[in-house]
Amino acid sequence: MDPRAYAAVDGKIGAIDWVRRDGDVTEFRFRSRLPGVPGPAPRVVSRMSRTPGERVDVRLPPIPANRLARLVSEFSASWVCVPAGGRTAVTRTVRCAFKGPVKWFAEPILRRTLRPDVEDEMRQAKAALER
Structure with missing residues (x-):
């Protein structure tokens, strides 16, 4: 629930602009990096619920x-x-689908790059937790 700490193991989380917490909900705005997708990293607001x-x-x-x-x-x-x-067994799931013309560009790239990226993320998270 700490996006700044998790960014150290997840390359999809770029620079974080702000973080707001309210109980078991955390929202934060960051630059999103999708593996293999070129172009500027858009600012995204994400909501985590625990x-x-x-x-x-x-x-x-x-x-x-x-x-x-x-x-x-x-x-x-x-x-x-x-x-x-x-x-503890952890199952990590990421689902992403796009609209319009972006779909035809981004989705084929993510089919190749997202799984290895998430597998690397989980290896890095495990190592960080074990330290």
């Missing part, structure tokens, strides 16, 4: 808080954590 001891869900707030929502038909991400033999 279900204590279970999961964190991420969504994009609607317009006007998030201008990127005009181009994205779906974005969701989550971390689901379950105890597993004295350890």
